[in-house]
Amino acid sequence: MSEELIPKVKQMIIESLRIEGMSPDEIETDAPLFGEGLGLDSIDALQLVVAMEKDFGVVVPDAATGTKVFASVRSMADYIAEHKK
Amino acid sequence: MNCFMFPGQPLIHDATLPGDADFDEIVALTRTHTGMDLSAFTWAGEAHSEQVALQVYGVAVSLYRHRCLRAEGMKPAVAAEHSMGVYAALAACGSINEAEALEIAFRVGVSMERRFHGRDYALGCVVGLTAEKLAVLAAEGMVFLANHNTSHHFLLAGGRHEMEATIGQALASGAFSAKIFPCDAPLHTPLLAEAEGELAAIFRDYRYHEPAIPLMNHIDQEFLTAAEIPAFLMRELTETVHWERTYRALQRFGATRFVEVGAGDSLKKYNRWIESRP
Numbered sequence: 238m239s240e241e242l243i244p245k246v247k248q249m250i251i252e253s254l255r256i257e258g259m260s261p262d263e264i265e266t267d268a269p270l271f272g273e274g275l276g277l278d279s280i281d282a283l284q285l286v287v288a289m290e291k292d293f294g295v296v297v298p299d300a301a302t303g304t305k306v307f308a309s310v311r312s313m314a315d316y317i318a319e320h321k322k
Numbered sequence: 323m324n325c326f327m328f329p330g331q332p333l334i335h336d337a338t339l340p341g342d343a344d345f346d347e348i349v350a351l352t353r354t355h356t357g358m359d360l361s362a363f364t365w366a367g368e369a370h371s372e373q374v375a376l377q378v379y380g381v382a383v384s385l386y387r388h389r390c391l392r393a394e395g396m397k398p399a400v401a402a403e404h405s406m407g408v409y410a411a412l413a414a415c416g417s418i419n420e421a422e423a424l425e426i427a428f429r430v431g432v433s434m435e436r437r438f439h440g441r442d443y444a445l446g447c448v449v450g451l452t453a454e455k456l457a458v459l460a461a462e463g464m465v466f467l468a469n470h471n472t473s474h475h476f477l478l479a480g481g482r483h484e485m486e487a488t489i490g491q492a493l494a495s496g497a498f499s500a501k502i503f504p505c506d507a508p509l510h511t512p513l514l515a516e517a518e519g520e521l522a523a524i525f526r527d528y529r530y531h532e533p534a535i536p537l538m539n540h541i542d543q544e545f546l547t548a549a550e551i552p553a554f555l556m557r558e559l560t561e562t563v564h565w566e567r568t569y570r571a572l573q574r575f576g577a578t579r580f581v582e583v584g585a586g587d588s589l590k591k592y593n594r595w596i597e598s599r600p
Contacts, residue, residue, distance in 0.1 A: 255594055279449050279499045280591040283474060284598065286450075286498060300449075300499035 239311070239318035245292075246313045253288035254281055266310045282307055289313070295320045325577035326388070326398035326414060326535075330405025330469075330563070331373070331380045332585040333503055335363055344389045348420070352382045355421045356428035373506040374431035377406055381427040384410030384584035385420050391583065400577055401537045404589060405469065405510065405563050406430075408539075408555065414583065415533035417551060422528055429524045430559075434507035437517040443508045444485040446478035450498030459495060463488030466511035469563040471588075472595045474498075477563075479508040514560045521559060525552040536575075540564055543571035569593055 247261035250270075254277070264275070271277045277285075279300070285307060286297045295317050297303050306316045339345065339361060349360045356378050357367045363375060384407060403411035406427060413423035445468065448456060456476050460467055465480030465488050478488060485502055492500040507514060514521075530551040537546045539554055540563050546554055569592070572580070582590045 253598075278591075279447070279501075280475060280588065280595065283449050283498050284591075284595060287598070299493075299496075303498065 239314040242314040242317055243310055246310050246317065249288050249292050250275075250285065250310070253284050264310060268309060270307050270309060277307070285313075289317065293317045293321055323399045323576045323578050324396060325572050325580050326391070326401045326411075326583045327580055327589045328384050328401065328403045328407030328411035328414065329380070329582060329584040329586065329589050330407045331377045332383075333376070335376060335379050336383075336585065340386065344393070345386050348382050348386045348389075351385075351421050352378060352424055355425040358428070370432055371435050371506050373504070374428065374435055377427050377431040378424060380406060380585055381410045381423055385413060385423060387583045388414045391581065396581065398535055398581070400572060400575060401533075401535050402540070402568055402572055403537065404540055404565055404568075405558070407584060408558060410584065411537055412530070412533070412551065415535045415537045417530050417533045417537070417546075417548065418528055426524065426528065426555075430521060431506070433520050433524060434509075434514075434517060437520065438507040442482040443480065443505050444482040445503040445505045445509075446480075446485045446489045446492070446500060447503060448476045448478060448489070448492045448497050448500045450474055451476070451492060451495060455495060456492070459488055459491050463491060466508065466513070467562050468508075468510035469565065470567075471563075471565045471592045473566065473599055475592060475595065477510075479505065479511045480513070481508075509559060510561060510563055512560055518556060518560075522552070522556045525555045528552075538568060538572060538575070540568045543568055565589065565592055566596055569596055 243266055244261055247264045251259060282303050289295050297306050306313055352358050352360050357365055358375060358378050359366055360382055401411050401415055409423040409427045412418045413420050460478055464484050465478045468479040469477035489500045489502055530548045532548045533546060539546050541561055580593055
């Protein structure tokens with residue numbers, strides 16, 4: 238289930254963060270999203286929280302949860318698969 | 323219509339620096355006018371705080387990026403500034419020169435470092451609460467709103483003890499994240515008024531030309547005139563930075579393309595958030 242979500246999560250990241258010049262395939266599934274990797278920050282995190290709720294109906298309640306959820310594309314897909322209504 | 327946006331002080335510095343002739347010139351200017359070695363992030367003479375170094379670094383990076391953009395042929399029709407990004411913005415608009423921008427940032431930073439030495443202040447970055455909710459927490463916690471960046475991104479300033487309590491309350495009230503950062507002085511709060519004498523004297527030391535490019539201020543979204551600049555530079559240190567309403571005003575003015583001229587891309591991300599909200 239979560240494996241099927243991976244392309245959708247990558248597309249959501251690109252659209253919600255308006256990343257220009259990057260295709261979903263260029264985002265590594267297991268690479269860290271914050272710090273290294275895509276270099277996201279807390280401004281991006283809140284944008285992703287809103288996008289996840291809008292696109293998948295899944296809520297990330299706080300930064301502590303967000304730290305785990307936004308560790309990588311795979312962890313985001315796993316969280317969505319687990320919490321999707 | 324292009325808008326050049328000049329961000330305020332970064333919270334960290336990038337260890338990887340450019341290695342071209344323009345950056346070498348900025349490094350030399352910075353060393354001559356502030357005593358700071360940008361390459362090593364150290365001071366040649368008397369040492370100053372990390373915050374002063376970051377303030378000078380922020381201006382230097384903005385000046386360098388501005389040189390690069392102009393070399394690429396990009397010209398702004400309008401400019402905007404956020405917090406201490408105003409010094410580089412003034413240089414980009416031709417109101418002062420690059421050396422003066424670096425020198426003012428340095429002198430202001432050192433003045434605040436000395437004036438507030440021994441007192442424990444902190445900044446609090448709060449993400450995810452509404453302005454109304456945050457205003458209540460700030461009032462109860464006796465801290466101040468330093469930056470109103472978007473509907474859900476704010477910076478508080480005040481005493482460290484009060485800030486720690488307020489940040490705890492923010493998290494308990496549903497903030498997505500809330501973090502404390504060190505500072506020398508409570509920037510963009512009325513607490514800075516006690517340093518008005520020495521800070522205003524610094525701003526009076528320079529001659530300001532009329533901005534060649536319209537420069538919108540972040541307090542009331544008016545375009546600065548040369549005569550207003552010294553008073554604005556003092557006022558902006560004691561009042562909240564309003565980025566969201568500045569961005570909206572720039573759009574109403576006709577700006578369609580926003581280019582961040584400095585370290586990081588926070589302003590671009592704030593704009594993205596503002597655009598994504600109804």
